[in-house]
Structure formats: C-alpha cells, structure tokens
Amino acid sequence: MFYKVAADPLFAPPGLKLVKEIMSDAHNEHESAIKTPKQLVAAVIGFFAVTIIGIILLVQFVTSTKLTGAGSNSQAPEEVASRIAPVADTGYTLKDANAPKVLQTGEAIYTSTCAACHGAGVAGAPKFGDAGAWGARIAQGYDTVVQHALGGLRAMPAKGGNPDLDDVEVARAVVYMANSSGGKFKEPAVPAAPTAPAAEPQK
Numbered sequence: 001m002f003y004k005v006a007a008d009p010l011f012a013p014p015g016l017k018l019v020k021e022i023m024s025d026a027h028n029e030h031e032s033a034i035k036t037p038k039q040l041v042a043a044v045i046g047f048f049a050v051t052i053i054g055i056i057l058l059v060q061f062v063t064s065t066k067l068t069g070a071g072s073n074s075q076a077p078e079e080v081a082s083r084i085a086p087v088a089d090t091g092y093t094l095k096d097a098n099a100p101k102v103l104q105t106g107e108a109i110y111t112s113t114c115a116a117c118h119g120a121g122v123a124g125a126p127k128f129g130d131a132g133a134w135g136a137r138i139a140q141g142y143d144t145v146v147q148h149a150l151g152g153l154r155a156m157p158a159k160g161g162n163p164d165l166d167d168v169e170v171a172r173a174v175v176y177m178a179n180s181s182g183g184k185f186k187e188p189a190v191p192a193a194p195t196a197p198a199a200e201p202q203k
C-alpha cells in the first residue's frame with residue numbers, strides 16, 4: 001500500500017506546518033523590501049544604472065582636459081605662459097617708485113579725484129560746466145581758487161582728499177574745471193624739476 005508522505009508540502013494536511021515554514025515565520029520581521037519579481041528586476045536595473053552613471057562620470061573626470069598636477073602638461077612652458085598672461089602681458093608695466101613723477105593732466109586728475117563731488121555738485125560743490133556756480137569763484141582770481149583747492153575750503157577737502165597729488169596737478173584740475181565752466185585761467189607752468197631728468201613732456 002502507498003501512503004502519502006506528510007513531508008511533501010503539497011500533500012501536507014491543513015494545519016500541519018513544516019519545520020522550515022515555522023522557522024521562516026519566525027523571521028518575518030527581517031523580510032526584504034523586495035517582495036515581487038518585478039521589484040527585484042527594478043532593483044537590479046537601478047543598481048546597474050547608478051553604477052554605470054558613476055563610471056561614466058569618473059571617466060569624464062579623468063579624461064577632462066583641465067588636469068593639473070602629475071601626468072598633465074600643466075607645467076609646460078606654454079601652459080604656464082597662458083596662465084600668467086593676465087599679469088605678464090606686454091602692456092603691463094610695473095611702476096618704478098623711484099622714477100620721476102609724471103604729472104597727470106588736469107582732465108585726468110578731475111576724472112579720478114574731483115569728479116566724485118564736482119561731477120554732480122555733491123555737498124554744495126560747484127558743478128562741472130556750471131558757469132553760474134563757478135562765476136563768483138573764478139572771480140576770486142586764480143591764486144585764491146587754487147589755494148582753496150590745495151588747502152581745502154569748508155566741505156572741500158585739501159587736494160580733493162588725495163594728498164598724493166602734486167600741487168601742479170591740483171592746479172591743472174582747477175584750471176580744467178574752471179575753464180570748462182566759463183573761466184579763462186592759464187595752465188600752470190611746471191616748476192623746473194629740482195632733479196634731472198624732468199618729467200616727460202606734457203601735451
């Protein structure tokens with residue numbers, strides 16, 4: 001006679017559990033998040049996608065042309081030259097502190113120093129080109145006006161606030177401003193330089 005074996009799960013009577021099943025029941029709380037074949041396929045594909053993207057990015061990084069350091073040509077003379085070009089440019093000249101001072105034109109001084117106030121008439125400064133505001137000041141005469149520019153006058157700072165300016169430069173700026181505002185001052189003469197060589201000829 002042939003009896004069905006109870007160990008065969010297909011033929012196990014209901015209510016009877018195999019030892020194996022009982023053990024897996026006990027571990028239910030450690031179940032994987034992946035429960036269906038679909039989820040498994042998605043997880044595998046996702047893992048490969050992340051890995052492949054990572055490899056692609058790494059390859060791009062390694063083969064990029066902006067490599068520095070060992071293995072690159074970053075120390076090649078041409079590379080160095082191209083990096084220092086902004087300051088090594090032929091148009092860039094270091095200022096020699098001992099060189100005779102080249103006096104700037106009145107217009108240059110006006111633009112760099114005086115225009116801050118005189119351009120828009122800040123703090124009651126006579127505005128550039130405003131003949132009405134300059135008329136009475138010009139009438140004081142060249143010497144007085146220049147003296148005020150050099151030494152200051154109320155809200156007007158001495159030398160326009162830039163003590164590095166040469167007296168002649170300030171005087172030129174005064175003449176430039178006054179003559180652009182109805183005045184007829186003469187360009188100040190450059191005093192003979194005490195030490196040769198003199199400043200470059202001015203235009």
Ligand code: HEC
Nearest residue numbers: 114117123124125137145148149154155156159160173174
């Ligand atoms: C911080 C603002 C300021 C700057 C910068 C400045 N000025 Fe003035 N300046 C004034 C003011 C304000 C007055 C009017 C002063 C007053 O009469 O009370 C004035 C007046 C003057 C006058 C007329 C003086 C007079 O006798 O009436 C001259 C000339 C002058 N400035 C020249 C210059 C020159 C040249 C520079 C640049 C080197 C310069 N200023 C830069 C504010 C400025």
